[in-house]
Structure formats: C-alpha cells, structure tokens
Amino acid sequence: MKHAIPVEDLGPLATEMADAVTKCVHCGFCLPTCPTYNVLHEEMDSPRGRIVLMKSVLEGQIELEEAIEYIDNCLGCLGCVSVCPSGVPYGELLTPFRFYAEGIRQRPFGSRMKRWITKETLPYPDRFRLATKAGNLAKPLSKLAPTGIQSMLDMIPSDISTSKPLPSVIPAQGEPRARVALLTSCVQQVLAQEINWATLRVLAKNRVEVIIPQNQGCCGALALHTGDYREAKAFAENNIKTFPSDVDAILTNTAGCGSCMHEYRHLFKGSEYENQAVEFSDRVLDVSVFLSNLGITPPPDSNGSIKVAYHDACHLSHAQGITKEPRDLLQSIPGVTLMPIPEGDLCCGSAGSYNLEHPKIAEKLGNRKVENILSVRPDMVVAGNIGCLVQLRMHLNQLNKLNNTAGGVVDIPNVMHTIELLDYAYRQVL
Secondary structure (H helix, E strand, O other), rough: OOOOOHHOOOOOOHHHHHHHHHHHOOOOOHHHOOHHHHHHHHHHOOOHHHHHHHHHHOOOOOOOHHHHHHHOOOOOHHHHHHHHHOOOHHHHHHHHHHHHHHHOOOOOHHHHHHHHHHHHHOOOOHHHHHHHHHHHHHHHHHHOOHHHHHHHHHHOOOOOOOOOOOOOOOOOOOOOOOEEEEEEOOHHHHOOHHHHHHHHHHHHHHHOOEEOOOOOOOOOOHHHHOOHHHHHHHHHHHHHOOOOOOOOEEEOHHHHHHHOOOOOHHHHHOOHHHHHHHHHHEEEEEEHHHHHHHHHOOOOOOOEEEEEEEEHHHHHHHOOOHHHHHHHHHOOOOOOOEOOOOOOOOOOOOOOOHHHHOOHHHHHHHHHHHHHHHHOOOOOEEOOOHHHHHHHHHHHHHHHHHHHHHHOOOOOOOEEEEEHHHHHHHHHOO
C-alpha cells in the first residue's frame, strides 16, 4: 500500500510504521482471525481497516478522533500477523501509533480515572495486593459503581493468597546444567504466585540454578499496550540495568511479559541503550522454550489419564511464534492427552488490561472461548499466561453459576499454568 507518511517528523519508530503500511495489500486474510471483527463485524474493526485508519491519521488525511475508537478496540493479539501472506508486522505499526496518539489525545474523565487506577496498581505487587483486598471489600456495592469500575471489581479473585517472598537464588538439584534469571511478573505475584514457585521447582529439578533479581520491576507491558511510551521505557531501562549479564537466559513464565521484553529493542531504537536493549531482548526466553531446548528429566509414570485442553496465549503463539514447545512439555507427562480447542487461534479477550477497558467485547470473547473449551470435555485447561488464566477461570465460573441457577450441570475443568501441571507430575500429585 502506498503512503505519504512524513517519516522524518514522527520519531525513530516512524520507519517501522511506514514499512508495515507498505506491506499491506488489503487482501483480507486477517479478517477471520481478528477477534473484534468476529464480534463487531465492522471493516474498521479489522486489521486492514485499522491500517488504513492509522495511515490516514499519520498522513493528516483525517483527524485522530475519527479513528481512535477503532484503534482502541484492537486487542493487540497479533492473530493477523500469524496468517498474513504479505508478512505485515502489524504490532510495529500499532504500538508506535498508540504512543503517538496518547501524546495528543484528550481522554474523558472516566477513562483517565480507570487508567490511573490500573497504572498505579497493577505494576506494583504491594499496591496491587492492597487494592485487591480493598476491591473485595467493595464488591457488595459494585452495582452502585460506574460501569468501568464495576467491571474491574468483578474481575478481582476472592481467594488472593498470602504473599510468600521469593528467594534471590534457587540452587540446582545436582550438578548445574544452566544458570538463568527469572522475571516474576508483577500481576502474577499477587494473583497466582504459585506459578513462580512451580517454575522454580521444575527448573531446580532439571538442574538449573535460578537467580531472582530483587530490584526487578514490571516488564512494562501495561504501559506498552496502552501507549505510555515514557513509562514503558522507564520499566524497561530498570530491568536492563537490573538483570545480570552472566546468565544463560532471562526466563519469563508469562506470555505478555515475554512478548513485551522482546519489544525493548524497539523502545530504545536510536537511543544510547539501543545495543543493550537488543542484547537483552535476545536473551529472553519463555520457560517452555528453555526447558524444551534443554531437554527435561522425564516425569515419573502415572497410572491415571488426564485430558488437557491447551489454550494458546496470543502473546506466546502470535507474538513469539511459540506453539510447539508447551505442547511438547505437556505430552512428556505420562497419561496426558491433548485436546485441540476449536477456534484455538482466537483471543480469549484478556489482552493485558483490555478486559478492564472493554468489558463487553472481552466478555463475548471469553464466553466464546470457554464454550469452545467445554466442547472437547477436558479434565483440565492449561495456558502460559496469567491474564488468560484469570479470564478463563472467571468465565468458566460464571458459566457454572448460570447453569446452577438454571438447574443444569456442567463439569468445569481446573485451570492452571503449563509449568504447574509439569510440577504436579514431578511431585506425583496429579
């Protein structure tokens, strides 16, 4: 697609935006894979429609206000990237455009308030834990709250576990095969800290020494996805400085965090940290990829059998191209049978803070996802991203409540992280 984007006026990421526009041939292969197009059935709520809109804004052909609603509706799942025959790097247009838009737009008060709450709580585990406790106390009054705040209260799990600080080092069990550093994920530390403990046990079992940098912070994913360029860079710079360089890999066990950390190379393009950011991003690996490459100690035999529905987190499958390794790990567990989920490539509706900002669209996608999951009658649902786990658990529980009210019976499967299931197999507690 030809363009007249003034690249020289739009900063260091302008060339990437323009290149993405150039590669789009408007073929429409992206439409069936786009969650919002599936829900809203509007051309402007499809990837190719949004590319035209962003191009037109950058060229000065239309005002930002004419396009921004459709851009905001995008989950950033990158499902379009996986099927695009022209190789359009849609994320390299969307993220810089959101940076650009946030610098000039005027948000209404309610939107600013909701963003302030998420920005000041989610990236900080202590604050977030306190906020979840306050939110649970406020839940009985949620119907009196504005719609945006009500959706946030509804998503808070009622069973937040007590904080159990992670050590700075976990030694390998036996002669070390590798030494890694682990990003612990700010939201995950509050909502499902057992995922990190399971990760540490599995790595130690496979003779991997793990460093947990105590001064690490949020990866910056929330800021990145919502267009806060300065905050995303600040979080990224802190992690680049904090994580050790003398490790074999920097591991993540959250798809959204891993995807964001691969974006550091773009955040610092043209700056003094560019080379460091590229080197850092090159060392980031999802824990499933690391273990698959390393080769794991086989889990012990089991007399039982378990049907597992593996959900592909978008920022693992589409953003990082990781689909085989988690399945390989799961299939290494004796007795596990993987059940393919219909429409498995379609986003569940979590998408970072999307289900907080666009609860109606997220609800439709969440319901669609759990209906597809239940259609294969699994014993367990497994995914590699905390946002997906929260979204799936919430919609499965809601469906269960509706069926109980109607007098029906639905077998609701357990929901857990890939690494948790592997940990269960090692500990023989399946």
